[in-house]
Amino acid sequence: MRAKSVEDQDSQAPTLFCLVGKEGLFCGISTPQSANGFYAGGSLYVAKDTPDTISRAGAKIAEALHYLKLYRPPLPAGSHWLELGACPGGMTSELLVREFRVTALDRSPLDRRLFQNPALVFHQMDVAEFRPARDDRYDAILDDMNGEPEESIRQVIRLSRQLRRKGIIVFTLKLPKVETVDAPLQLRDEIVAKADAAGLKLFAQTHLTYNRHELTLFFEKAAE
Ligand SMILES: C[S@@+](CC[C@H](N)C(=O)[O-])C[C@H]1O[C@@H](n2cnc3c(N)ncnc32)[C@H](O)[C@@H]1O
Known part of the structure; x- marks a missing residue:
């Protein structure tokens, strides 16, 4: 079975987001939509300096x-x-x-x-x-x-x-x-x-x- 990806999350469902850092574990519950992103507090990584990149836009x-x-x-x-x-x-x-x-x-x-x-x-x-x-x-x-x-x-x-x-x-x-x-x-x-x-x-x-x-x-x- 294929593992679900970040974008498979239900954007309306209350979701437990966890962040592990040096200082400890931080957790919060929010829907991805109200957190303004599927990676609450983070962002999608997009490679923008590959040989095929036409512009950073x-x-x-x-x-x-x-x-x-x-x-x-x-x-x-x-x-x-x-x-x-x-x-x-x-x-x-x-x-x-x-x-x-x-x-x-x-x-x-x-x-x-x-x-x-x-x-x-x-x-x-x-x-x-x-x-x-x-x-x-x-x-x-x-x-x-x-x-x-x-x-x-x-x-x-x-x-x-x-x-x-x-x-x-x-x-x-x-x-x-x-x-x-x-x-x-x-x-x-x-x-x-x-x-x-x-x-x-x-x-x-x-x-x-x-x-x-x-x-x-x-x-x-x-x-x-
Ligand atoms: C920020 S650049 C766009 C970058 C582009 N989206 C990309 O992905 O590479 C803005 C562009 O808008 C164009 N532009 C601005 N006003 C325009 C107009 N009135 N008619 C046609 N092109 C226009 C400029 O020539 C310029 O290439």
Whole structure:
């Protein structure tokens, strides 16, 4: 019988977490969801400096997909992601390795190694100029664009018309300067309010281990 993995935990079940350290044994009971992770007090290790690593950003989506399992079953292979701000392609490679289809956009060039994968379509252009075909549908949108978060969420909202109902959005909120706690939280509130007004409901948010001056926000599209 296969041993169960960390991600096989029931994210809603009260769980005994134990930490053995030099100082002794520390234990606590919590659901993984309320502990904000399957490794309570710890984090998923993602190798980010291997010869195949395209960019360290790949670790963010690897960790985000792991984190998402606290809230919902994983998207099946073949699901279609629209990726905004994809270059050089670390996140794209993580999506492709999980057998997702990816439509990736960026003004900059994508790492050439990725083009061997037929599940990838890349458009080198400004996201603001991208006009999907009327019938194009996505199961998820990933946004990792740098620049003004207000412009990023505007583009996500515009393109979310092509997102299926219950489709998800993984949004990296870039924080310009983190000097106080209040300013980033206010920016977070403004971005969440804009998304909410467009029918994109925040269902989770966190600072991933692999986020720097960023937060990762998770939205779900309420209606088609
Ligand atoms: C943090 S990097 C993305 C890293 C990428 N996710 C990865 O995994 O390698 C941000 C990217 O957003 C792109 N970007 C920012 N604004 C853009 C826009 N309006 N249109 C297209 N690309 C944009 C930049 O060219 C840059 O490549």
